[in-house]
Structure formats: structure tokens, C-alpha cells
Amino acid sequence: xxxxxxxxxxxxxxxxxxxxxxxxxxxxxxxxxxxxxxxxxxxxxxxxxxxxxxxxxxxxxxxxxxxxxxxxxxxxxxxxxxxxxxxxxxxxxxxxxxxxxxxxxxxxxxxxxxxxxxxxxxxxxxxxxxxxxxxxxxxxxxxxxxxxxxxxxxxxxxxxxxxxxxxxxxxxxxxxxxxxxxxxxxxxxxxxxxxxxxxxxxxxxxxxxxxxxxxxxxxxxxxxxxxxxxxxxxxxxxxxxxxxxxxxxxxxxxxxxxxxxxxx
Numbered sequence: 001x002x003x004x005x006x007x008x009x010x011x012x013x014x015x016x017x018x019x020x021x022x023x024x025x026x027x028x029x030x031x032x033x034x035x036x037x038x039x040x041x042x043x044x045x046x047x048x049x050x051x052x053x054x055x056x057x058x059x060x061x062x063x064x065x066x067x068x069x070x071x072x073x074x075x076x077x078x079x080x081x082x083x084x085x086x087x088x089x090x091x092x093x094x095x096x097x098x099x100x101x102x103x104x105x106x107x108x109x110x111x112x113x114x115x116x117x118x119x120x121x122x123x124x125x126x127x128x129x130x131x132x133x134x135x136x137x138x139x140x141x142x143x144x145x146x147x148x149x150x151x152x153x154x155x156x157x158x159x160x161x162x163x164x165x166x167x168x169x170x171x172x173x174x175x176x177x178x179x180x181x182x183x184x185x186x187x188x189x190x191x192x193x194x195x196x197x198x199x200x201x202x203x204x205x206x207x208x209x210x211x212x213x214x215x216x217x218x219x220x221x222x223x224x225x226x227x228x229x230x231x232x233x234x235x236x237x238x239x240x241x242x243x244x245x246x247x248x249x250x251x252x253x254x255x256x257x258x259x260x261x262x263x264x
Contacts, residue, residue: 010042011035011204014063016054016072017047018118018172019152027231028067031216034228035065038215039208050149051119052261058082064201065212070193071123071259073245074252082199084240085209086216088232090171091192094127097173098165099158100183107187111137114144116154116163121261124151127190128167129257135188152176158184171233193251194244198237213239 013035015028029045036043046063048054058066059080068076070092076082096115098104104113117125129139139145146163148154151172157163159180165187168176173184198216200209219225220236229235252259 010044011039011064011208012046012062013043014046014048014054014057014066016066016068017049017051017150018069018122018169019150019175021047021049023152030228030231031219034215034219034225035212038211041208050261051122055261061201061203064204065198066200067196067198069123069196070245070248071121071126071252073194073197073199074249075260076199077242077245078249081202083202083209084242084244085198085200085213086237087197087240087244088171088195088234089236089238090195090234092123092169092195093192094124094131094167094188094190095170095173095186096128096132096165096167096188097155097158097184097186100185102164102185104164104185104187107132107135107137110165110187111142113164114146114162115139115165115167116146116148116157117167118148118151118154119261120145120147120257121259123193123259124169124172125167126251126255126257126259127193128188130254131188131190155184174233193248195234197240197245199240 013032015024024047025045032043032045048057055072057063058076104110132139137143148157151168154166154168155176158166177184200212216237217239219229
């Protein structure tokens with residue numbers, strides 16, 4: 001019999017769709033297996049086809065455990081009741097990258113060009129647009145933004161020459177380099193925010209929450225765990241505290257563009 005808090009099929013672990021579902025499953029199915037072992041419950045990987053659908057699922061409480069980007073933490077904790085579990089140790093920042101073989105060497109050379117980006121409401125895009133404005137390049141006036149579904153598809157536009165540069169996070173850029181055996185050049189690096197975070201729904205019993213946290217942080221200490229972390233492109237998970245994300249709460253109050261996806 002499943003414990004209180006688990007459905008008949010165990011726990012659902014949602015991962016926000018910053019890569020394709022197939023790619024995310026390759027990365028996070030091993031994490032789900034570790035969490036299953038820790039709790040004695042099946043933990044099943046889930047994602048969604050779009051950021052908006054994932055956010056809708058998060059809002060509706062469809063995930064027992066979820067890995068979310070930092071801006072999602074604000075409504076997840078303050079409105080939907082999710083609790084912080086563990087976060088990626090490295091801070092989150094945005095980069096504007098191009099191919100190392102590109103003739104573009106300086107940020108100013110992007111003036112009049114095209115930047116591919118993930119959906120405009122993701123933190124990488126907000127950080128980049130803010131940083132570009134501060135450097136005298138006003139988005140949608142001095143350069144064009146073209147939106148794509150994921151960081152992977154955004155970077156593909158640079159690879160095939162359909163865009164001059166791409167907005168993404170350093171983890172996404174590094175993963176793309178390894179996957180496609182290419183080298184990217186960073187034209188802009190933004191300020192940082194607290195990074196990706198695992199949250200847990202309050203229906204998950206406290207004993208299982210403790211086991212989930214121990215398992216995630218425990219990945220730092222074993223060879224198998226470090227291999228999993230390498231695929232995620234982080235050196236470690238650390239315990240997450242709600243006040244870690246106060247900086248994000250302040251940041252979203254400065255944004256001029258919508259910072260959450262539209263949902264029904």
C-alpha cells in the first residue's frame with residue numbers, strides 16, 4: 001500500500017521543460033530512481049510540452065516533487081504551497097552566446113542582429129533583456145528577439161546560422177557544447193540569482209521529505225551521484241531555504257515584461 005501522500009502510482013517528479021522531454025528524461029530518470037530508492041515509493045519522471053503547460057500542472061498540484069526555475073519559486077511557494085527541498089549550488093545567470101567561429105567578438109556588434117531565446121517569461125531572458133538595456137542595446141529596437149520553445153531549440157538556431165546569438169543559462173550552453181561537440185563564445189554574462197530548485201508538495205509526508213533531501217544532497221558524495229550531477233551540469237545540490245529566494249522576489253518586482261506564462 002502506498003504511504004499517505006503518495007498516489008497509487010507513487011510520486012510524480014516534474015522537471016520544467018528547458019530541454020526536450022527525451023533529453024530531460026535521459027538526465028533526470030536516474031535522479032527519480034535515487035529518490036525512489038530513498039523513499040521506498042516509485043518516483044516517476046514527468047515534464048510538459050511547454051512552459052505554460054508545466055506551470056499549469058505545478059499550479060494544479062500535479063507534481064509531488066518538482067525541479068523549477070527560480071522565478072517559478074515565487075508563486076510555487078507563496079501561492080501554491082510548495083516547500084523548498086534542495087537547490088543547485090551554483091547561482092543562476094544568463095548568457096548571450098554565439099558560435100566560437102562567429103565573426104561577432106563584441107556585444108555591440110549584435111546591434112541590428114537577431115537573438116534567439118527561450119520563451120520570454122523565463123528568467124534567462126529577463127536577465128538578458130535587462131542587461132542589454134543597461135549596456136545601451138534596447139531589445140526590439142536595437143536588435144530583434146525570436147522566441148523558441150526551449151534553450152536547445154534556441155541554440156540550434158545559432159548552430160544553423162538562423163540567429164546571430166542565443167540567450168540561455170550557462171548550464172544549458174555547456175550541455176549543448178558537449179552534446180554537439182561545438183564551442184560557444186560568451187558575449188554577455190548577467191547578474192546572478194539563486195538557481196534551479198527542487199520543491200516538494202506539502203502532501204508528501206515529512207519523513208519522505210527528509211529522505212528526498214538526504215538523497216539529493218547525498219548525490220554529492222558518491223561516484224554514481226557525481227555522474228548524475230555531471231549530466232545536470234552542477235557540482236552539488238545543497239539544502240534550499242525559503243529566504244534564499246527573497247532576492248528573486250525582489251527581482252520580479254523590477255520586471256517590465258510578463259514573467260510567468262499565461263495559463264487558463
